[in-house]
Amino acid sequence: MFTARKSRLALAGGAALAAVLVLGGCANSNPLDAPSEDSSSAGDTIVIGSQAYYSNEIIAEIYAQALEGADIKVDRQFNIGQRDAYMPDVESGAIDLFPEYTGNLLEYLDKDATATSPEDVYAALKEALPDGLTALDYAEASDQDTYTVLKSFAEENGLTTIGDLSKVTTPVTIGAAPEFEQRPYGPAAAKEVYGVDLGFSATGPTTLESLLAGEIQVADIYSADPAFQTEDIVALEDPENIILASNVVPIVSSDVADEISDVINAVSKKLTAEELVGLNVQSTVDQKSAEDIAKKWLADNDLS
């Protein structure tokens, strides 16, 4: 029988359980919080973040192992997400070091920026960065948009630059992510600067396959894509710099910049465009882990 005493006990038990759950939920631990040690004094842990992008994670892991090789403690916070998710923590100093891309970050910080060449973008980025953040040297490696064609198509039509596309007699369509249509380096810019008429197809995730299948003639394949090593494709040159350069650049909190700049700048020096594509091939084709790829690369380049 459910007596009054039993139901009061059940009520008390239920209330106690609820209290435990509520108090447990109150524990406010943000996984992105910097460790409790004072992060502004020298010789303590550097928090490194990365985007939810395998290539960015490899670069971050390279930074991490390079710093560990220089006896600096590292706290890895990888695969956070997009800029909207991680920039607040980078700006606040909760994250000390983040591998970024000059052009894309500049676009994020200053929508009206007009710089497009690697040097101009880097200079504009340094100006646009908020106080408390510094950009170290940028690498030759980039992850930026390209106008890419099949090598056979380039040979048949004698194409080396984007402007050469106007030599093609049949209709030319470029495939890319949907937003490319409205980007300042999209088909409209190709028309205006190079005089090339391009149709647009929002191929998005199937861009590479569509290029290989012949559905499109030009594709926007990002410059660090493993396909540049695994497929017969070539990026057309952009002498007028319509495309926003986006080189790999380490963004650091200003107070730790001096401590780590030597190590990280040495890494950036060796990170060429082919090297980055090679790293990405090891990840996607050979299925190696970021740790293994980073370890091997640092060893091969005498940086560990």
Added chain:
Amino acid sequence: MNVFTEALAWLFSPDRWEGPYSLPILFGQHMYYTLISVLIAGIIAIPLGWLIGHTGKGREIAVAVSGAARAIPSFGLMVLLVLILGVLRVPEAAIITFVLLAIPSLLAGAYTGLEAIDRRVLDSARSMGMTEWQVFWKVEVPLGLPLLVGGIRAALLQVIATVTIAAYVNLGGLGWPIIQGIPLRKFDQVLGGAILVAVLALIVDLIFALLQHAAVPAGVRAPTTTRRSRAAAAAAPAPATA
């Protein structure tokens, strides 16, 4: 309210009527995929639902399919089918996804419509000498029509809302402003696109609510006379029967 007014400004801007991504073209693409998918799903699901409802067999399968299949993650399925079928078969991959999405509602509408009919009505039809086919077409289908139209309405709404993902694989549709606007961070465009899909869904819902009401057979409709007029009719002298 600022983003909302910007979205309306984007919607009513004259640019929306020009170019390969104009609203009429996007609307046409959206309705094309919706109608083709619901049509194909209907051809598969409605006869099957009628069979299950008429014979009473296979009810458990129908219930399981109607319930569980509604939970298919359509976006994942569409991308998977595009990968499997290849880039030259993207429309087919998308249509298969939307057909699978529409089947549960149509199946449920068809078999519950028939199941809800009073068995005595069917007995009286048979006792009047109707063949099974006549019972089916003249009694069961008309009586099951309101629920079937309800199922079509549910399927259409679900598919209209989901066809927004077709833009992700280059098939256009009213999802295009949303899918292009998010990476560009043009939130007036994103909201404008979302408003369009919502308005379309509401209009279709309204049309089909009216159709559902109209699909109720005349003899089954609830009497519209009021108590007072019925009492007056009863008090009046009954007409002499010939």
